[in-house]
Amino acid sequence: MSEHYPALLVILPLLASFFISAAGWFRPVLCFPFTVAGLAGSLLVSLGLLGDVMSGGPVSYRFAGWDPPWGIYYRVDHLNALVLAVVSVVGFINLLAARSSVEKEFPEKAGPFYTLYVLFMTGLLGMVVTGDAFNLYVLLEIAAITGYALIALGKGRAPLSSLHYIFMGTIGASFYLLGVGYLYIVTGSLNMEDIARLLPPLYESKVVTAAFVILMVGVWLKMGFFPLHAWLPNAYTHAPSPVSSLVAPLMTKVMVYVMIRMVVTVFTLDFAFTFLGLNDAVVWLAVVAIVMGSLLALSEKDVKRMLTYIVVAEVGYMVGGFWLGNSAGFTGAVLHILNDALMTLCLFLAVGNIVHVKGNSRMESLPGLFRTMPWTMAALVVGALSIIGVPPTCGFFSKWYLLLGALEAGHYGFLAALLFSSLVSVVLFFRIFEVGYFEPLGGSHGSAHGDDEHVVREAPLGMLVPLWITALGLILVGLYTGEIVGRVIRHAVPAMML
Amino acid sequence: MEPLYSIMPLIAVLVSLGVVPILMSSRSANVREAWTFGAAALKFLIVLSMLPTVLEGRVLVCTIAEVLPGVAIRLRVDALGMLFALVASSLWIITSAYSIGYMRGLKEHGQTRYFCFFALALSATIGAAFSANLFTLYLFYEMLSFATYPLVTHHQDAEARRSGRKYLLYIVGTSIGLVLPAMVVAYYLSGTLEFSGHGFLPASSSPILLGVLLFMFLFGFAKAAIMPLHAWLPAAMVAPTPVSALLHAVAVVKVGVFCILRVLTEVFGVELLASLNLGTAVAYVAAFTIIVASLIALTQDELKRLLAFSTIGQLSYIVLGVALLTPKGITGGMVHIAMHAFGKITLFFCAGAIFVATGKKYISQMAGIGKQMPLTMAAFFIGVLSVIGLPPTGGFVSKWYLVLGTLPADQWSMLIVILTSSLLNAAYFFPILYRAFFRQEDQSRNDVAVGEAPLWCLVPLMITAVGCILLFFYPFIFLRLAELAGS
Numbered sequence: 001m002s003e004h005y006p007a008l009l010v011i012l013p014l015l016a017s018f019f020i021s022a023a024g025w026f027r028p029v030l031c032f033p034f035t036v037a038g039l040a041g042s043l044l045v046s047l048g049l050l051g052d053v054m055s056g057g058p059v060s061y062r063f064a065g066w067d068p069p070w071g072i073y074y075r076v077d078h079l080n081a082l083v084l085a086v087v088s089v090v091g092f093i094n095l096l097a098a099r100s101s102v103e104k105e106f107p108e109k110a111g112p113f114y115t116l117y118v119l120f121m122t123g124l125l126g127m128v129v130t131g132d133a134f135n136l137y138v139l140l141e142i143a144a145i146t147g148y149a150l151i152a153l154g155k156g157r158a159p160l161s162s163l164h165y166i167f168m169g170t171i172g173a174s175f176y177l178l179g180v181g182y183l184y185i186v187t188g189s190l191n192m193e194d195i196a197r198l199l200p201p202l203y204e205s206k207v208v209t210a211a212f213v214i215l216m217v218g219v220w221l222k223m224g225f226f227p228l229h230a231w232l233p234n235a236y237t238h239a240p241s242p243v244s245s246l247v248a249p250l251m252t253k254v255m256v257y258v259m260i261r262m263v264v265t266v267f268t269l270d271f272a273f274t275f276l277g278l279n280d281a282v283v284w285l286a287v288v289a290i291v292m293g294s295l296l297a298l299s300e301k302d303v304k305r306m307l308t309y310i311v312v313a314e315v316g317y318m319v320g321g322f323w324l325g326n327s328a329g330f331t332g333a334v335l336h337i338l339n340d341a342l343m344t345l346c347l348f349l350a351v352g353n354i355v356h357v358k359g360n361s362r363m364e365s366l367p368g369l370f371r372t373m374p375w376t377m378a379a380l381v382v383g384a385l386s387i388i389g390v391p392p393t394c395g396f397f398s399k400w401y402l403l404l405g406a407l408e409a410g411h412y413g414f415l416a417a418l419l420f421s422s423l424v425s426v427v428l429f430f431r432i433f434e435v436g437y438f439e440p441l442g443g444s445h446g447s448a449h450g451d452d453e454h455v456v457r458e459a460p461l462g463m464l465v466p467l468w469i470t471a472l473g474l475i476l477v478g479l480y481t482g483e484i485v486g487r488v489i490r491h492a493v494p495a496m497m498l
Numbered sequence: 499m500e501p502l503y504s505i506m507p508l509i510a511v512l513v514s515l516g517v518v519p520i521l522m523s524s525r526s527a528n529v530r531e532a533w534t535f536g537a538a539a540l541k542f543l544i545v546l547s548m549l550p551t552v553l554e555g556r557v558l559v560c561t562i563a564e565v566l567p568g569v570a571i572r573l574r575v576d577a578l579g580m581l582f583a584l585v586a587s588s589l590w591i592i593t594s595a596y597s598i599g600y601m602r603g604l605k606e607h608g609q610t611r612y613f614c615f616f617a618l619a620l621s622a623t624i625g626a627a628f629s630a631n632l633f634t635l636y637l638f639y640e641m642l643s644f645a646t647y648p649l650v651t652h653h654q655d656a657e658a659r660r661s662g663r664k665y666l667l668y669i670v671g672t673s674i675g676l677v678l679p680a681m682v683v684a685y686y687l688s689g690t691l692e693f694s695g696h697g698f699l700p701a702s703s704s705p706i707l708l709g710v711l712l713f714m715f716l717f718g719f720a721k722a723a724i725m726p727l728h729a730w731l732p733a734a735m736v737a738p739t740p741v742s743a744l745l746h747a748v749a750v751v752k753v754g755v756f757c758i759l760r761v762l763t764e765v766f767g768v769e770l771l772a773s774l775n776l777g778t779a780v781a782y783v784a785a786f787t788i789i790v791a792s793l794i795a796l797t798q799d800e801l802k803r804l805l806a807f808s809t810i811g812q813l814s815y816i817v818l819g820v821a822l823l824t825p826k827g828i829t830g831g832m833v834h835i836a837m838h839a840f841g842k843i844t845l846f847f848c849a850g851a852i853f854v855a856t857g858k859k860y861i862s863q864m865a866g867i868g869k870q871m872p873l874t875m876a877a878f879f880i881g882v883l884s885v886i887g888l889p890p891t892g893g894f895v896s897k898w899y900l901v902l903g904t905l906p907a908d909q910w911s912m913l914i915v916i917l918t919s920s921l922l923n924a925a926y927f928f929p930i931l932y933r934a935f936f937r938q939e940d941q942s943r944n945d946v947a948v949g950e951a952p953l954w955c956l957v958p959l960m961i962t963a964v965g966c967i968l969l970f971f972y973p974f975i976f977l978r979l980a981e982l983a984g985s
Contacts, residue, residue: 385644389674391637397565403682415679422674430666437651438659479571482564 005049006061006074009084010126012041013118020118024111032099035114039092042125046081046088053081054487060131068131069191075131079264079334079492082484083128083257086341090249091121097349097466098242100459101356105240106153113153113242120146120246124254133180133266134190136258140176140222143254144169147247151239161234168231172221179215182207183266192266199267203275212267212276219262223255225315226289233296233308241352244304248311249344253337256318260333269325269496279325283414286320289313290417294424303361303432304351307344310387310428313421314340320414321402327497329405334489335481336398339386342477343395346383346470350376353459353467366432367439372457375464377436379471384429386474389422394478401485501559502551507573508560510544510583511625513537514590514617521614531598534613538594541624542587545580549975552580555982559630568690571637574630577982578763578832582756583627584975585836589748589843590620592958596847597740599954603854606738612652616741618645623749626756632681632691632765635757636673639719642753643669649741650734661733668720668730676718680711684765693760697767705774708766712776715761716783721754722817723810725787732806739850742802747809747842752835755816759832763983768823778909780821784814785915792922799860801849804926805842808885811919812838818912819900825984827903832980833973834896840965841884841893847959848878851951861930868935871950875934877963882927884966887920892969895977 016038023030052059058077062068076084095117102110123143130136148169152162184190186207187198202208217228224232236248263272273279293313300306318340321333351361353376358365370377386395399418406415458464477484517537521530548558558575565571575583597616601609622645625638643666651662685691687707688698699708720727731751735742745751762771762780771777791811798804815838819831851874852858852867868875880891887897897916904913950956969976 388670389678390640390644391633392565392571400566400682403679404686407682407686419675419679422678423671426666426670426674430663434659434662437648438654438656479563479565482566482570486567 002048002052003059003061005045005052006059006076006129007063008045009042009049009129010122012045013038013122013125016041017115017118017122021111021115024115028110031110031114035095035118038118039088039095039121042121043088043092046084046125049076050081050085050488053078069189069194072135073131073191074129075193076129077492078488079260080128080257082334082488082492083254083337084125086338087121087124087128087250087254090341090345091124091246093466093470094242094246094249094345094349097245097352097463100462101240101242101352104356109153113150116146116150117246120150124250127254128257131192132190133183133192133195133262137173137177137180140173140258143251144173144222147251150243150247151235153243154238154240156238157234158238158240161231161238165231165235168221168228172218172228175214175218175221177218179211179218182211182214186211192261195266196268199271203271208271209276212272215262216259219255219259220319223252223259223315223319224312225285225319226292226312229289229293229312229315232312233305236308236311237302237305241348241355245345245348245352248308248348249341252311252315253318253341256315256322256333256337259319260322263322264494269494273325273496279323280411282323283320283409283411286316286323287413287417289316289319290421294421294428297428298424301363303354303363303366304348306428307347307351310347310425311344314344317398317402317418317421320417321405324402324405324409324411324414325497326405326408327493328401328408330493330497331485331489332398332401332403332405334492335401335485338484339394339398339474339477342470342473343383343386346379346467346474347387349463349467349470350380350383353463356459356463357457363432363435366435369436370433372455373459374456375458376467377433379467381433382471382474384425384433386478388425388429392478393474394481395474397478397481501557501574503560504548504558505560506544506548507558507575507628508562510541510548510587511573511621511628513541513544513621514624515621518614518617521610521617527602527609530610530613531594534594534597534617535591537617538587538591538620541620542591545583545587545624548575549580549584551575552577553975553978553982566633568692569631569633569685571634572630572692573625573628573634574693575628577979578756578759579627579629581832581976581979581983582752582835583624584979585839586620586623586627586749586752589744589839589962592961593740593744593843596743596850596955596958599952599956599958600738600740600850600854603952603955604738606652608652608654611648612738615645615648616744619649619745619749623753626753629693629760631693632684632760635760636677636681639677639721639753639757640670640673642750643673643721646741646745646750649745650737652738652741653736658736661736664733665730668727672718672720672727676714680714680718683707683711693764695764695767697763697765697770699766699770701770701773708770708774709776709779712761712766712771712780715765716758716780716817719754719757719761721750722758722813723751723754723787724783724814724817725790725810728787728791728810731810732803735800735802735806739802739846739853742805743843743846743850746806747846748839751809751813752839755813755835758817759820762820763828768828771821772823777821777823781818781909781912784818784821785912787811787814788818788915788919789922792919792926795926796922798926799862801852801859801861801864801930802846804861805845805849808845808923808926809842811923812842812885815896815900815916815919818915819896819903822903822907822909822912824903824907825981826899826905827907828984829977829980830896830899830901830903832983833899833976836976837884837892837896837966837969837973840962840969841881841891844877844881844959844962844966845885847955847962848874848881851955851959854955855949855951861933864930865933865937867933868931873950873956874959875931877959878934879931880963880966882931886923886927890970891966892973893966894970895973
């Protein structure tokens with residue numbers, strides 16, 4: 001059983017999608033339980049895989065017994081075992097929170113929503129688990145197309161934003177495919193390990209360089225790496241809450257994983273770092289991404305939109321950390337995949353609750369929220385502290401590794417950008433807290449003194465519990481950073497960086 | 499002697515955290531206050547129970563989680579930590595009583611929130627006192643910053659909002675902008691953040707880098723209000739007076755100073771500082787702060803603002819004492835944590851009592867107040883003596899050691915700074931007393947008969963005033979702890 005884990009990971013949600021879409025026609029009540037069952041299955045499998053990898057090292061899987069490089073080949077090492085766990089945990093927690101929103105916002109579309117949800121998860125999990133560059137493209141498109149559809153479920157300008165996303169996303173995916181195609185031309189293989197084996201004599205080839213650059217641009221476009229981020233804020237803002245809190249934490253993180261995988265496993269560090277020597281330039285791009293993401297976030301009046309720019313800045317953290325090219329930077333980047341997924345989930349869930357109760361997440365809707373929605377706001381505070389990087393929340397620890405990496409690499413620009421963005425985050429979030437805390441209810445500027453009555457209008461328990469699981473998770477993951485780094489991430493660090 | 503593994507430090511930190519859910523769920527004010535008291539008393543007793551072990555020269559250690567290679571969230575009770583924890587936990591009990599009187603007397607809103615965050619702040623304070631390494635210290639330092647924000651801005655009006663911004667800008671801005679990078683560099687240089695008696699920074703590092711690091715720490719821990727990063731402290735005086743009393747005379751500012759002491763003695767180490775002559779540099783910064791803060795205090799009319807500037811000056815005494823790098827100076831600086839805490843909290847309590855009883859905030863309104871509130875003003879007098887450093891109050895003891903500390907260091911200029919500042923202290927405090935006792939109250943307002951503040955306010959300030967005097971006669975525990983910490 002356990003040897004089929006890598007396949008089950010993708011097959012379980014894929015199977016679930018058939019049942020869900022069927023249930024959507026005949027018994028819509030069953031959609032949610034089927035989705036839970038499918039994703040709980042892949043959650044358990046991914047945790048089992050993580051355990052297997054931690055105890056017995058990397059696992060590989062040949063579909064139907066076909067050997068690579070011809071058959072579909074899945075491979076799970078410490079790096080993607082961790083990312084798989086992150087993806088499935090985030091997807092599952094968010095699913096639990098999604099139910100109330102779906103019932104309120106688009107009950108008639110429950111069938112399509114849950115079907116798309118599991119297919120999106122299938123795509124993401126497949127991208128992470130696969131060891132085949134072309135297979136990755138197929139799954140990337142599955143995740144992307146379902147993602148477009150999910151975003152288009154939103155109200156108002158959502159379809160337009162989704163269309164914008166489709167254009168940009170398609171260009172990104174095509175670039176990726178083009179890169180893989182070039183690699184296929186020169187090596188004749190699509191299997192990642194096989195390509196890596198065939199590539200070293202071809203480093204001098206311009207085709208390989210072109211493949212690398214095109215592929216990277218495609219991946220960056222998909223992760224919203226500044227200045228290729230223009231599609232991201234609109235798409236994530238106008239999407240319905242349960243979609244934003246699914247897509248925002250996961251899509252960018254998985255693309256960061258794809259970047260790391262392509263550079264480390266396919267092109268190898270020898271080529272990307274030593275031969276091309278692009279490190280410094282890319283880290284500077286990341287500096288720009290962090291600074292601009294933070295500044296653009298400052299200019300927003302809508303909390304959800306502000307968060308999307310924080311996502312843009314955080315992408316800079318991970319890209320920069322990885323391209324620092326040392327062990328601490330790599331550890332920071334990978335740890336940040338985990339931490340940022342959880343932080344972003346926490347923040348988007350909290351905003352989802354606010355939208356659920358208030359109808360929108362603009363600054364005008366915030367006054368008095370600490371009184372009326374204390375639990376949501378408290379979780380928002382925990383998420384914010386993690387983004388700011390206050391120990392013992394997990395956000396501190398990835399920032400710590402990134403800072404250490406920047407110092408080791410002597411890249412003070414990146415160091416300064418990280419500190420700058422932390423400080424901007426303080427301003428960003430305390431601006432929200434100020435409005436929620438100081439401004440009285442109903443916009444009247446009378447004194448808040450005296451009225452101790454509690455007019456609590458919280459989101460339903462079904463949304464609060466997942467939010468608080470995530471918020472507590474931020475602290476727990478922070479406290480267990482030593483374990484996570486020591487037992488998982490340290491084994492994922494490429495030998496060249498040690 | 500080897501450390502003793504014990505869970506007591508953790509319990510001491512968590513006690514006040516543990517009552518937060520109870521405080522939040524209780525609707526009755528009496529139940530809430532009973533729990534606050536219970537937690538405060540329990541915390542004090544736990545701290546006290548560890549005192550004999552520490553006086554034997556042993557340390558208690560408790561590791562919570564190994565978070566980074568070579569860095570754990572770890573608690574360690576040593577002499578310096580014990581000294582600070584004793585002061586903070588004993589004064590919390592008294593402040594709890596005072597808070598009840600003050601908050602009820604003024605019918606403040608949001609009292610549940612107030613007591614919750616107060617408990618949280620105390621947890622962070624004790625945690626900082628018991629931190630075994632720079633990382634744990636930073637953790638509790640930040641926790642304290644964020645836990646005190648709702649207390650500082652308790653009134654939730656425009657002024658509180660402005661002051662809250664200033665508070666965060668200074669405190670969090672410096673801790674993220676200066677302390678965090680300094681800490682990363684320190685870790686990068688030495689591979690550890692664990693405090694040790696001789697400091698952990700390698701002496702082989704470049705002197706310029708070490709100097710820069712030292713000043714990043716010195717200004718980064720802006721809670722110590724070293725100039726020019728002091729402006730948050732007077733602004734934070736918009737908080738209710740018990741907050742100003744405990745947090746801005748004892749917990750918050752002392753945590754800042756405490757962090758600096760740890761950095762001076764256990765990150766850099768006295769030998770390293772002496773060899774690079776960095777102690778003198780720190781001493782000059784502190785001396786500047788002492789004099790300028792005292793001069794500014796001369797010009798203040800609002801009593802709490804005057805006390806804030808007085809605090810800024812007094813905090814730098816502590817830094818100055820340790821920066822002298824002589825045994826007596828270090829002892830004096832450390833003991834001053836306790837002595838100043840008792841003196842200053844008395845003064846803040848008095849200011850609050852005057853406000854509760856009469857609604858007066860400005861010194862110019864306080865003519866003849868000594869006749870209306872004789873007990874309060876008597877306590878105020880004792881507090882003043884202690885802060886100036888006159889016998890028979892505890893403040894004299896620490897000042898005596900500070901003065902002695904300057905002599906072997908051959909720092910005549912520092913001796914002059916300490917004495918001048920004492921004169922300045924007298925110059926801004928005695929006019930208040932003169933006005934209170936020897937000037938007639940304005941006849942126009944005489945129709946309002948006012949007496950002392952409620953007993954809940956009065957008794958605590960009497961206790962701390964008596965404490966100031968007792969510390970003159972029995973300073974031995976604190977002296978012993980400071981000597982242990984300095985050796």
